[in-house]
Amino acid sequence: MRSNNAHFITPQMRVLSDDQIKSIYFAALEILERTGMKIDCQETLQFLADQGALVGPGNKVRIPAYLVERALKTVPPRVVLCNRDGERKLFLEDNNVYFGCNPDNPDYLDPYTGERRPFTSKDGKDMATVIDYSKNIEFVLNACFSADVPRDVADRVIIRQMMLYMRKPIGFSCTNADSLLDIIDMAAIVAGGYDELRMNPYIFHIQEPISPLSHDGNTMKEIKICAEKGIPLVYYPMPMAGATAPATLAGMLAQNLAEAFTGMVVHQLTKPGAPFITGGVASIMDMKTTRFSYGAPEMSLSVAGLTDILHYLKIPIWGTAATVDAKTVDQQCAAEIAISSLMSGLSGANLVHDTGLMDQATVTCPEVLLLADEIQGMVRRILGGIPVTDETLALDVVDEIGNGGSYISHEHTYKHFRDFWVPSLFDRSVLQKGQTMPSLTERLNTKARYVIENHEVPPLPSDKLKDLLELEKKWLG
Amino acid sequence: MTNFEPLNQSVISGRVDQVKEQTKAMVDAGVSPIEIINQGLIAGMNVVGVRFKNGDMFVPEVLMCARSMAAGIEIVKPLIADTDMPSKGKVLIGTVKGDLHDIGKNLVGMMMESGGFNVINLGVDIPPEKFVAAIKEHKPDIVAMSALLTTTMLQMKDTIELIKEEGLNVKYIIGGAPISQEFADEIGADGYAPDAASSVDLCLKLIG
Ligand code: B1M
Numbered sequence: 260m261r262s263n264n265a266h267f268i269t270p271q272m273r274v275l276s277d278d279q280i281k282s283i284y285f286a287a288l289e290i291l292e293r294t295g296m297k298i299d300c301q302e303t304l305q306f307l308a309d310q311g312a313l314v315g316p317g318n319k320v321r322i323p324a325y326l327v328e329r330a331l332k333t334v335p336p337r338v339v340l341c342n343r344d345g346e347r348k349l350f351l352e353d354n355n356v357y358f359g360c361n362p363d364n365p366d367y368l369d370p371y372t373g374e375r376r377p378f379t380s381k382d383g384k385d386m387a388t389v390i391d392y393s394k395n396i397e398f399v400l401n402a403c404f405s406a407d408v409p410r411d412v413a414d415r416v417i418i419r420q421m422m423l424y425m426r427k428p429i430g431f432s433c434t435n436a437d438s439l440l441d442i443i444d445m446a447a448i449v450a451g452g453y454d455e456l457r458m459n460p461y462i463f464h465i466q467e468p469i470s471p472l473s474h475d476g477n478t479m480k481e482i483k484i485c486a487e488k489g490i491p492l493v494y495y496p497m498p499m500a501g502a503t504a505p506a507t508l509a510g511m512l513a514q515n516l517a518e519a520f521t522g523m524v525v526h527q528l529t530k531p532g533a534p535f536i537t538g539g540v541a542s543i544m545d546m547k548t549t550r551f552s553y554g555a556p557e558m559s560l561s562v563a564g565l566t567d568i569l570h571y572l573k574i575p576i577w578g579t580a581a582t583v584d585a586k587t588v589d590q591q592c593a594a595e596i597a598i599s600s601l602m603s604g605l606s607g608a609n610l611v612h613d614t615g616l617m618d619q620a621t622v623t624c625p626e627v628l629l630l631a632d633e634i635q636g637m638v639r640r641i642l643g644g645i646p647v648t649d650e651t652l653a654l655d656v657v658d659e660i661g662n663g664g665s666y667i668s669h670e671h672t673y674k675h676f677r678d679f680w681v682p683s684l685f686d687r688s689v690l691q692k693g694q695t696m697p698s699l700t701e702r703l704n705t706k707a708r709y710v711i712e713n714h715e716v717p718p719l720p721s722d723k724l725k726d727l728l729e730l731e732k733k734w735l736g
Numbered sequence: 737m738t739n740f741e742p743l744n745q746s747v748i749s750g751r752v753d754q755v756k757e758q759t760k761a762m763v764d765a766g767v768s769p770i771e772i773i774n775q776g777l778i779a780g781m782n783v784v785g786v787r788f789k790n791g792d793m794f795v796p797e798v799l800m801c802a803r804s805m806a807a808g809i810e811i812v813k814p815l816i817a818d819t820d821m822p823s824k825g826k827v828l829i830g831t832v833k834g835d836l837h838d839i840g841k842n843l844v845g846m847m848m849e850s851g852g853f854n855v856i857n858l859g860v861d862i863p864p865e866k867f868v869a870a871i872k873e874h875k876p877d878i879v880a881m882s883a884l885l886t887t888t889m890l891q892m893k894d895t896i897e898l899i900k901e902e903g904l905n906v907k908y909i910i911g912g913a914p915i916s917q918e919f920a921d922e923i924g925a926d927g928y929a930p931d932a933a934s935s936v937d938l939c940l941k942l943i944g
Contacts (some may be wrong), residue, residue: 365886365914403887410887434887469836501796502839546794549843549932621913 268644269354272605274560275567279509283568286513287520288324290472295321296521300476303483303525310528327520330527336573338491338534340398340428340610341459343449343719349397349428351536351575354607356642358581358600358635359398359430360614360628362386363405363417368587368617368624370707375622377406383417385711387424389625392714395635396628400430400465400612412734414438415445419731422449423724424716430463430493430612436480439464441734443488448726449719457489460534465493465577468518470503482522486530493536493577493610494522499551500561502544508557512564515539523574536610538577539565553619554584554595559602566606578608581631582616588626588700592617596627597634604638625707626700633684640680651675738767740776743808747780748787750800752807759808769812773822777808781850789933795843802850823854825943828876828906830858830867832891837884840912844880844932851936864891864898871904877943880935883912893923907942911935 275283297318298304308314313321337352349357363386367378370385383405390396399421403414414433421429422445429446433439442462443453450456464485466478485492496518498504504511519537526535542551542558552558562579569576580599585592596614603611613620614635615627645651656671666672684706686696697705718724743762746754755777762772784801787793813821827848831841838860845855856874858866867879879899883889889912896908909927910920920928926942929935 406886475836499839502843506796544795544839546796547791549795549840 268646269607269642270605270644271354271607272563272602273567274563274606277571280568280571283509283513283516283564284572286509287516288327290513290517291322291327291520292324293321294472295319296518297473298476298479298521299474300479303474303476303479306528307525322521322524326524326528330520330524331572331574333527333531334523334535334574335532336575338463338536338575339460340463340491341450341461342428343422343426343461345450345455345459345461347459349610351609354570355609356578356604356607356611356638357397357609358395358603358611358614358631359400359427360390360396360581360631361400361402361612361616361620361623362390362421363402363413364616364621364623365404366618366622368622368626370625370704370711378404378623379407380405380413380416380420381407383420384424385625386623386628387421388714388716389628389707389710390421390427391425391716392710393628393632395632395639396427396614398428398430398610398612399425400432402432403434411438415441415731415734418442418445419727422727423719426716428461428463430465430610432465432467435477436484438734439481439484441730443484443490444730445727448723448730453488460489460491463491463493463534463536465495466522468494468496468521470496470498470518471514472518474518474521478522479525482526483529486526486533489530489533491534491536492522492526493538494519494526495538495540495577497540497542497551500541500543500557501546502549504541506543508541508561508564511541512539512561512568515541515561515565516568534575536575536577538562538569538579538608538610540579540613541565550584550619552584553582553613553616554591554599556598559599562599562608563602563606566603566608570607576608576610578603578606578611579613580608580611581635582613582620583627584617584619586618586622588617588624588630588703592627593630593634593699596631600631600635600638601641604635604642625711626703629684629703629706629710630699633682636683637680643678738762738765738771738775740771740779743772743776744780744783747777747801747805747808748783750797750804752800752804755804755808756811759811763812763815769815770820770822772812773809773816777805778822778852781805781852785851785933785936798850799846802846805850822852824852825877825939826854826856826874827878827880827939828856828858828867828870828874829880829882830862830870831860831882831884832888832895833861833863834891835883835885835888836860837882837912840884840932841882844882844911844929844935847932847936848880848939851939853936853939864895867895868898868902868904871899871902871906876906878907878909878939880939881908881910883910883915886914889914889919892925896924909935909938909942 340349405413446462541561580603581596583595907926929938
């Protein structure tokens with residue numbers, strides 16, 4: 260959703276002051292200069308050395324502050340993402356907030372049987388249909404899960420399912436640099452050519468450092484490909500306070516930023532001005548179970564902190580929300596979605612991913628997406644703020660209705676009541692005696708099946724479909 | 737009769753300096769080093785293990801207890817011949833080829849160490865050949881493998897097969913988020929542990 264902050268009506272939240280932001284920023288630069296990064300890629304190390312970084316034994320490189328500042332000068336303050344029809348839809352700039360989900364996961368909660376089982380590419384089609392339908396889910400992030408196809412091609416299969424059965428921008432992680440190139444070829448077919456894809460990006464790629472302070476060789480290759488081909492890159496770590504980062508959130512954010520900056524430096528120095536997005540899935544380790552907590556309040560707080568820092572630095576922001584520790588669509592799930600979505604909305608992270616992941620990112624289902632869609636609709640309404648104008652102050656109307664009258668039949672009401680948020684799932688009905696209301700989980704299930712069976716997604720134009728299926732033979736045989 | 741209770745308590749509350757002082761005092765008083773380890777240090781750690789399993793303690797507390805125990809052992813170690821050092825066995829641990837997740841594996845390693853095992857941590861992205869070479873070098877009782885990705889799980893099978901081909905005699909145990917007991921059975925592993933604490937029990941069961 261586009262923010263209205265130019266008119267000062269979008270409610271905004273900050274969790275860090277300007278001075279705190281500067282302290283964390285300088286701490287990140289200190290980590291880069293003092294401790295440095297381990298990068299398992301000789302080519303990248305040589306490249307950084309040529310730019311003035313200090314490369315030492317053990318693949319370690321210390322990155323001076325001026326290289327970060329140089330990258331910050333060229334990193335674009337905004338990235339625009341397009342839908343399948345090439346329409347410019349997501350404006351990752353300023354405080355604009357867009358929520359997105361993960362359609363594929365290791366497991367799936369089947370809405371028809373209630374069973375938890377491995378995710379298949381057929382489920383990918385159903386998820387895509389529900390995503391296309393859900394107004395507040397505005398992009399997807401694919402991984403490499405589909406138990407019914409060979410593991411090393413699952414990344415391209417799920418992306419094909421998304422291209423065929425929904426129209427929103429597609430983010431992805433993939434098996435390696437070769438499959439990254441295949442996916443770029445697929446997207447170029449849909450976008451109508453490589454130049455068109457570069458001008459109107461329909462896909463973006465995600466890659467991750469390995470906290471603490473390490474970066475894999477394959478990752479570096481992929482960063483370079485994205486920079487050179489102009490495919491927007493999201494480079495973000497997943498630090499776990501108390502396990503792979505300091506237990507104190509400020510220290511974790513500084514480390515997170517230093518790791519993200521490493522990718523940014525390589526990316527921007529490879530191709531100044533290439534589209535770059537960063538953030539972090541920064542949370543805590545649950546110290547009883549040792550799980551990475553996705554629903555922790557510390558996650559929402561840390562991501563809001565990163566958002567403040569990245570606003571300050573004018574870098575488009577990768578946020579995280581609506582991903583839960585709950586194992587199924589239950590009360591815990593709803594609470595975790597609500598708090599994290601509102602926090603992200605209020606702090607203005609741009610590309611907010613991970614909606615609908617449950618049980619620490621191991622299972623998803625259509626119902627959880629519909630629940631999040633409803634909650635994020637409420638968030639969107641709150642972000643609309645309270646416009647204050649002559650029309651909205653409505654003094655003439657107040658005077659006209661006067662003491663003890665009613666507004667219900669007034670034209671002003673007729674004109675403005677549509678601004679009210681209307682629930683599509685949450686219940687406000689009047690219960691008659693003896694009547695019972697099906698539970699929210701039951702209603703979600705009914706709706707999920709309805710959408711899967713009835714929502715129509717316009718087909719991909721036949722020439723593009725033909726080319727896509729032809730290209731696929733390269734990996735599907 | 738030496739009273740080991742205060743030393744036990746110091747280990748249980750993870751007080752490194754206090755453990756060192758009390759251990760030194762016992763050594764000076766002529767208490768047998770082996771007894772200090774078994775009845776003073778390890779006995780304290782055993783209580784910690786039980787409390788953790790009951791959900792009464794947090795992981796960082798357990799690791800601090802383990803550190804205090806290790807600090808005590810450091811002091812008495814020079815007084816004992818290597819062969820007399822109480823060790824429950826040697827474990828070789830690593831994350832399999834293609835997999836870079838190491839937090840769980842490291843935690844399992846730390847817990848095994850605090851449970852009295854001698855642990856050799858190979859790191860991440862370890863191909864079968866490297867496991868084999870390390871077995872030849874370190875001669876462990878147990879090889880523990882970790883995998884967090886469904887795409888790398890099968891490396892466990894390949895690793896076990898190669899170790900068997902080489903005719904090396906070890907036990908294999910596996911773990912990690914996507915691993916299950918069925919998978920362990922399917923690939924012929926000797927055991928599966930869902931978390932760090934139970935992997936210690938599993939090792940004890942296999943070689944105890
Ligand atoms: C006997 O031997 C034994 C016994 C017990 C053993 C054992 C061995 N090993 C573990 N155990 C057991 O005991 C431990 C302690 O109780 C436990 O260990 P765990 O490791 O389970 O628990 C740790 C203490 C805490 N947990 C963790 O450390 C893992 C947390 C999650 C969030 C996670 C993280 C942090 C990371 N990741 Co990744 N990551 C996820 C994870 C989500 C999840 N639900 O697990 C998972 C595992 N990752 C996944 C994926 C896909 C990936 N990750 C990748 C990268 C990363 C980071 C580098 C960013 C980071 C790892 C940092 C590091 N130093 O390890 C990529 C692959 C890189 C590679 N080649 O390995 C990438 C491909 C890209 C991506 N989507 O992020 C998913 C795997 C799905 C699958 N089944 O295949 C995933 C479930 C999240 C998701 N849905 O995307 C038990 O499993």
